Amino acid sequence: MSTQKQQTVAVVGTGVIGAGWITRFLAQGFDVIATDPVDGAEAQMRKKVKQAWPYMEQRGLAAGASMERLSFTNNLQEAVQNVCLIQENVPEREELKRKVLAEIDKHADTDAIIASSTSGITPSVLQQNCSNPERVIVAHPFHPVYLLPLVEIVGGTATSQESISQAEAIYKKVEMKPLLIEREIEGHVADRLMEALWREALHLVNDGVATTEEVDAAITYGAGLRWAQMGPFLTFHLAGGEQGMRHMLHQFGPALKLPWTKLEAPELTYELKERVIEGCETSAGNHSVEELEAKRNEFLVRLLDLVEEYWPEPQSIMGNKKELSNG
Template identity: 70%
Template sequence: MKKVTVVGTGVIGNGWIARFLAQGLDVIAFDPAEGAEKRTRQAIDHAWSSLEERGLAEGVSKDRLTFMDTIEGAVREADYIQENVPEREELKKSVLQSIDEHAKPEAIIGSSTSGIKPTILQEGMAHPERFFVAHPFNPVYLLPLVEIVGGQDTDAAVIEKGHQFFESIEMKPLIIQKEVDGHVADRLMEALWREALHLVNDGVATTEEVDAAIVYGAGLRWAQMGPFLTFHLAGGEQGMRHMLEQFGPALKLPWTKLEAPELTDELKERVISGCENHAGDQTVADLEQKRNEFLVKLLDLVEEYWPETNTSAAK
C-alpha cells in the first residue's frame, strides 16, 4: 500500500500523516475545519526533526501530502484510509459510511477510535468486512503501538493485511482477539488515571508527586518489560509463581478504588493548577519537544534490549 488517506486532522490524524510521510508514502488528507491544512503542515514541521533522528525512508518528502476539498476525492484512490474524527459514535459511523461508499473496492479502512467497539462502527457500512479499529498512541509518529481490533463482520484477511501494512511502516501492531470497550492499552491507562485522581482528591499526593512516582519508579520498568514480566522478576528465582503466592492475597485488600472520583470543580482546579505549576514557564510545545527527544532515545534503548518483540496477537 503506497497511497493512504487520513480523514480528520487533529492531533492523532496529524500524527498519522507525519508517520506515513516519514515512511515514504503518498498521503491525501481531508478535514473540513477552517485552517486544517495550515495546522497540519505546522504539526509536520514540528515533528520532522524527531523523525529525522529516528531515520527517514527513501524518497521521503513533506511535499507528498495533498489536501482535498471533499471526502469523496480524498478516499477515491487510497489503498488504506485512516479515520480520526472526534470520538462521537454517530459522527464516526456517518463518516465511515461515506468513506466506505466512495473508496475503491480493494481499499481497507481503519478507525483511530480509542474506545468504541468496531462492531458498533461497522453498522450501516455496505462493506463492513474491510473495516477494523487501528488505535494508535500519541505521538503517533514516534510511538509504535497500534491496536488492531476487528468487528463481527471484519474479514480475517483484512486484519492480516492491516497487520502487514503497519509492520511495513515500522509499527508494532497488536491484534486484539476479543473486542471490548477501550481495547487494551487505554483500559490499563484508565485504571491508573482513576487511581491517580483519587490520590490527588484525597490529599495523599499532588499531581507532581504522582507523576514522580511513575517517572522514577514503575514507569522506568514498564518501558522495558511491562507489568507482568516486572512482577515475574519480583518473585525471585521462582518468578511469578512465588510472586503470586506472596503478594496475591494483597489483591483483596482495599488499596485501590476502581471507580473514578466525582470530578468536582475543586478537584478539577487542583489537577489543573498542579499541572500548570509543574510545567512552570514551559509551554505545551516546549514539553512536546522534550518528550519527543526523550522518546527517540528511549525507543533506541527498547529496540536494543527487545529487538524481536512480538505483538502480533493478544491471547
Template identity: 60%
Template structure:
C-alpha cells in the same frame, strides 16, 4: 508504485499518522472540515519532522508528498489504505465511515483510530463492513510503535491481516486484539492508573507532580522494557510469578485502589489543571512535545537493543 494513505480527520492523531506515513515514503491525502485544517496539519507535520529526521527517514520521505483534499470523497477516492480519526462520537463515526465506504476503492481497508468504540457498532451503516478494522495508535503516532488492531463481527480476517501488514510496513508493532472489548487492552490499563491518580489528587494524598514522579522514577522505567507481568515475575525472585502471587496475592484484597472514577468536580478539575500548569512551568505545548519526542527517540534507541525482536524472540516480552 507509491502507496497512498488517506487521512480523514487531521487533529493530533490524524496529523501523527500523516507524519509517520510521510516519513516512510508514502503519499498522503488528507481531509478535515475544520477551519484552517490544512495549515494546522502542515504545521504539526513540520513540528514532528525534526524528531523523524533524527529517528531516521525512509527512502522517498518528503513532506511535499502531503496533499489536502476538498472532500471526503476526494481524499479516499484513490487511496490504498484509509485511516479515520474523527472525534469519539459513535454516530458521527458511523456516518463518516459509511461515507468513506461509499467513495473508497473496493480493495482499500478502512481503519478507525478510535480509542475504545467497538468496530461491530462502527461498521453498522457500511455497505462493505468486512473491510473495517480498528487501528488504534498511541500519541505521538509518528514515534510510538504500538497499534491495536481488531475487527468487528462483519470484518474479514483478510482485512485484519492487511492492516497488520500495512502498519508493520510503516514501522509499527501491531497488537491483534482478538476479543472485541471496549477500550481494548492498553487504554484499559492506562485508565486504571488514571482513575487511581485522580483519587490521589482528589483525596489530597499527592500532587500531580508527585504522582508523575512516582511513575517516571519508578514503575515507568521498568515498564518501558518488561511491562507489568514480567516485572512482577522478577519480584518473586527465583520462584518467579508463582511465588510472587502466593506471597503478595493476599494484598489484592486490601483497599489499595479505587477503580471507580471520582466525581469531576470543579475543585478537582482546578487542582489537576493547576498542577499540570505548575509542572509545565510556562513552557508551551509545542515545546513540551519536542522535549517528549527527543526523550522518546533516545529511550527507544536504547530499548530496541533489549526488545524481543532484537534477540529473535518476536511475540515475547
C-alpha cells in the same frame, strides 16, 4: 492493487492524531492524501507535520520519504479513492464516526482498508452502516503517533480475517507494533490499563493524598523507568526471584485482595494463576530470571543516564518537582 496504491493512504480528520498518522506515513515513504472539513485545518496540520519532521529525520527516513508527498483536499469523496488504507480520526462521537465511516465506505475502493483511530467505540458498532463492513477495523494509535510504535488492531463481527492481515502488514511497513486484539471491548487493552492508573491518580488527588506533581513523580522516578522496557507481568516475574511469577502469586496473591485501590480485583482462581504464570514463563523463554535481570539492569543504567540528561531542564520546568521532597 497497483504499487502506487499500495504506497498511498488517506487520512480523514487532521487534528493531533491525524497529523501524527500523516507524519508517520510520510516518513516511511508513503504518499498521503489528507482531508478535514474544518476551516484552517490544512495549515494547522502542515505546521504539526513540519514540527515533527526533525524527529523523523533523526529516527531515519525511508527512501524517497518527503513532506512533498502530502496533498490536502476538502473533498472526502476524492481523498479516499486509489489508496490502500483510509485512517479516520474525526472527533470521538459515535454518530459522527458512523456517518463519516459510511461515507468513506461508499467512495473508497472495495479492496481498501478503512481503519478508525477510536479509543472507545467498538468496530462492530462502527461498521454497521457500511456496505463493505468486512474491511472496516479499529486501528488505535498512541500519542505521539509518529514516535510510539503501538497500534491496537480490532475487528468487528463483520470484519474479515484478510482485512486484519492486510492492515497488519501496512502498519508493520510503517514500523509499528500491531497488537491484534481478539475481543472487542471499549478502550481496547492499553487504554483500559492507562485509565485504571489514571482514575486511581484522580482519587489520590481528590482525597488529598498527593498532588498531581507528586503522582507524576511517583511514576517517573519509579515504575515508569521499568515500563519502557517491561510490562507489569514480566516486571513481577523478575521481582519473584528464581521462581518468578509462580512465587510472586504465591507470596503476594493474597495482598491483591487488600482494598488499596477502589478497583476490585478478580478472584485469583487456579485457572487465572496458571494463565498468568504460563504467560510469564513463555515471555521469559529459556532465560532465567537472573539473565533477564542483567538485561534490565544494563537498560536501566543507560536509561537513567538518558533521563538525567533530560531531567535538569524538566525539573526546573516542573516547578516543585525539583523541590519535591520539601512539598
